[in-house]
Amino acid sequence: MCTAATYYPQNHYFGRNLDFEFSYDETVTVTPRNFPFHFCQMGDLNHHYAIIGMAYVANGYPLYYDAMNEKGLGMGGLMFANNADYKPQAAGKDNVSPYEFIPWILSQCATVDEAKALLARINLVNIPFSDELPLSELHWMIADKNSSIVVESMKDGLHVYDNPVGVLTNNPPFPQQLFGLNNYRHLSVDQPADTFSASLPLDLYSRGMGGIGLPGDLSSASRFTKVAFTRLNSKSGTSEAEGVSQFFHILGAGEQQRGLTHITDDKYEITLYSSCSSLDTGIYYYTTYENRQISAVDMTKENLDAAALVSYPLIDTQQIKYQN
Numbered sequence: 001m002c003t004a005a006t007y008y009p010q011n012h013y014f015g016r017n018l019d020f021e022f023s024y025d026e027t028v029t030v031t032p033r034n035f036p037f038h039f040c041q042m043g044d045l046n047h048h049y050a051i052i053g054m055a056y057v058a059n060g061y062p063l064y065y066d067a068m069n070e071k072g073l074g075m076g077g078l079m080f081a082n083n084a085d086y087k088p089q090a091a092g093k094d095n096v097s098p099y100e101f102i103p104w105i106l107s108q109c110a111t112v113d114e115a116k117a118l119l120a121r122i123n124l125v126n127i128p129f130s131d132e133l134p135l136s137e138l139h140w141m142i143a144d145k146n147s148s149i150v151v152e153s154m155k156d157g158l159h160v161y162d163n164p165v166g167v168l169t170n171n172p173p174f175p176q177q178l179f180g181l182n183n184y185r186h187l188s189v190d191q192p193a194d195t196f197s198a199s200l201p202l203d204l205y206s207r208g209m210g211g212i213g214l215p216g217d218l219s220s221a222s223r224f225t226k227v228a229f230t231r232l233n234s235k236s237g238t239s240e241a242e243g244v245s246q247f248f249h250i251l252g253a254g255e256q257q258r259g260l261t262h263i264t265d266d267k268y269e270i271t272l273y274s275s276c277s278s279l280d281t282g283i284y285y286y287t288t289y290e291n292r293q294i295s296a297v298d299m300t301k302e303n304l305d306a307a308a309l310v311s312y313p314l315i316d317t318q319q320i321k322y323q324n
Contacts, residue, residue, distance in 0.1 A: 001269065002078040003223050003254035004066070004141045005231050005247075006166035010238035012145040013247045014074030015276040015285075016066050018054070019256045021267040027311040028284055028297045029055040029062045034307040037103055040127050041095040048107035052284045052299040054275055057311055058133060064102040070299065071110035072145055072279035075102050077138040079170050084137035085155045086126040093123035098135050098153075105142065112144045119160050124153040141168040145279055150174040167228045169254070170220035177224045184225055187211055189233050218261055223254040240278065244285055244294065247276045258289070273314065286314070293319040 004016035031051040038044050053067020066076030077098070089095045096104045101124065109115040128134045139152040141163065148163040152173055161174050169177065188210035194202050214229055215222030230253040236246035251274045261269040276285040282299040295315045302310055 001170045004076045004168045006143045006148050007247045009236045009243045011243050012279040013276050014143040016076045017251050017271045017274050019269050019271050021263045021269050024056040026054050026056045027313050030302050030310040032304045032306040040097050050304040051106050068277040069106040074277045075142045077140050080139040081137050086124050090123045094121045095123050095125045097127040099129045112147050115142050165228045169224040227254045288316045290316050291318050
């Protein structure tokens with residue numbers, strides 16, 4: 001399962017937790033402007049916006065989990081089990097497979113509004129990358145420096161929703177996730193008033209009591225509520241370092257620790273990595289489960305007019321700074 005979020009203290013950040021029980025040896029991968037994309041039904045795109053993000057590179061193709069382009073548009077796919085539905089090819093539509101959906105949008109669109117224009121023509125088709133790599137059931141969050149949207153392909157069609165909270169998890173569908181916040185309208189960052197009874201004065205015995213009732217479990221609905229509350233009330237300084245640091249703390253509200261979500265045998269779902277795309281600077285920051293130090297790859301330091309992918313293996317061993 002996964003959690004995605006935006007954060008706009010001054011600069012603009014988009015990123016996610018990827019939660020799963022094993023890794024595909026994903027890498028931070030830069031796709032330069034002249035890398036040829038061969039879309040399964042939409043022909044070739046030989047020149048496009050440069051892209052950086054987390055990807056599993058299979059047979060030379062970047063299967064992106066989340067990414068941003070050089071214009072400051074970010075996009076990520078999250079599991080949407082038992083709800084995602086992909087279609088047969090349709091005449092008059094842009095027939096795009098889900099595995100190439102992120103490159104399709106980020107290679108051509110600079111803003112959410114431009115992405116919406118492409119989405120009006122899109123049909124997510126049931127064509128896998130290969131027999132060994134079947135399609136994942138996904139929905140997607142797309143964000144620029146001003147807004148974000150959610151895209152869900154379901155049995156009743158393609159849905160595009162404005163996202164006023166800048167957060168997405170897995171299930172249920174996004175309108176139900178958003179509606180669920182009504183159950184927590186009493187939450188506050190301030191201490192609550194004593195409204196229990198006029199005849200029984202009660203004490204404030206701790207700080208943070210305005211947040212009593214905020215979910216703490218790891219279900220996707222609870223993670224949505226907790227990360228939305230954290231994100232919407234977060235404060236930080238305006239520097240890049242302060243914004244990035246706070247963004248990882250926001251994602252920390254939804255991270256999964258080994259041992260708490262049992263899958264099968266000795267497998268447990270964990271937050272394999274957390275990412276933070278700086279939409280202003282083109283820097284992709286990340287941490288991994290075993291390495292809490294923030295690592296970074298700067299897209300602008302690559303030759304973005306090249307034609308070959310550039311991949312950086314994750315630094316996945318704990319980095320400890322000794323002070324004596």
